[in-house]
Amino acid sequence: MSQRADDSTITFYRLQACPFCERVVRKLHEYDLDYQSRFVEPMHSDRNVVKRISGKRSVPAIVDENTGVTMSESGNIVEYLDRTYGNERARGGAN
Amino acid sequence: MVEFDVVELPETDHLAAGDTAPDFTRPLVNDEYWEDASLSDLTDEGPVLLVFFPMDGAFPATYVWNELRDRAWDDDYDVRIVGLSISDPYAHKRLIEEREMDYRLFSDPQNGVAEEYGIVHDLDGMAGVSEPRPAVFLLDDDRTVEYAWVASEWPDFPDYDEIRAAIESL
Numbered sequence: 001m002s003q004r005a006d007d008s009t010i011t012f013y014r015l016q017a018c019p020f021c022e023r024v025v026r027k028l029h030e031y032d033l034d035y036q037s038r039f040v041e042p043m044h045s046d047r048n049v050v051k052r053i054s055g056k057r058s059v060p061a062i063v064d065e066n067t068g069v070t071m072s073e074s075g076n077i078v079e080y081l082d083r084t085y086g087n088e089r090a091r092g093g094a095n
Numbered sequence: 096m097v098e099f100d101v102v103e104l105p106e107t108d109h110l111a112a113g114d115t116a117p118d119f120t121r122p123l124v125n126d127e128y129w130e131d132a133s134l135s136d137l138t139d140e141g142p143v144l145l146v147f148f149p150m151d152g153a154f155p156a157t158y159v160w161n162e163l164r165d166r167a168w169d170d171d172y173d174v175r176i177v178g179l180s181i182s183d184p185y186a187h188k189r190l191i192e193e194r195e196m197d198y199r200l201f202s203d204p205q206n207g208v209a210e211e212y213g214i215v216h217d218l219d220g221m222a223g224v225s226e227p228r229p230a231v232f233l234l235d236d237d238r239t240v241e242y243a244w245v246a247s248e249w250p251d252f253p254d255y256d257e258i259r260a261a262i263e264s265l
Contacts (some may be wrong), residue, residue: 013128035129036130036131037130037150038128038129038130039122039126039128039129039130039184040128041185041188046127047126048127049127
């Protein structure tokens with residue numbers, strides 16, 4: 001993806017080759033969501049940017065400007081994406 | 096000065112003053128993370144000094160960034176200083192840390208930007224590796240080249256006073 005940072009409403013903090021991050025990628029693709037990846041370093045101590053936005057240094061973490069939600073941990077994120085952008089939302093009749 | 100002829104690089108049809116710099120998107124590395132960014136993202140904010148430099152770890156990379164960091168033109172002028180080399184984002188993060196600099200660096204391992212700009216330098220003795228020639232382009236907010244310098248020798252360094260004068264006259 002090569003969108004400009006300011007065109008994407010979801011910012012996705014990730015680590016290269018991290019399986020938990022790839023799990024989130026799959027879900028973002030499933031719902032065809034536009035997102036901007038920000039890659040951080042393997043060393044936890046080098047991840048202050050993630051700590052600043054989410055309160056902890058773990059990735060994956062997302063910031064969704066559509067909803068104002070910031071979230072970490074792949075299980076939580078996947079559940080959030082399902083809830084917000086998945087079929088359940090369509091059934092709920094939201095736009 | 097050395098007492099022998101330094102290596103001359105062949106003539107090249109490179110991007111020159113008055114041209115429009117081709118836009119590109121590559122990972123842009125800061126001291127905390129990297130993300131895809133376009134040159135035009137930066138020029139949209141104002142003039143950009145785009146600095147092509149030899150791979151991180153080669154001594155010219157150290158020299159150039161020490162100089163640019165110390166001169167800190169962006170403190171006095173409306174200019175964004177940004178670098179580009181073929182080094183990967185991890186190496187760029189190290190360089191930014193070691194040079195203690197505030198500038199961001201594009202990572203272009205496949206050297207496609209240098210191809211677009213006409214400044215490819217195939218490295219002797221490193222099979223399959225090419226990088227940009229050392230080069231500096233001062234771009235206005237339309238990506239028009241206001242000043243261009245491209246190395247004609249190897250190694251070669253920009254004329255920093257000349258660049259400052261170009262920034263001053265923007």
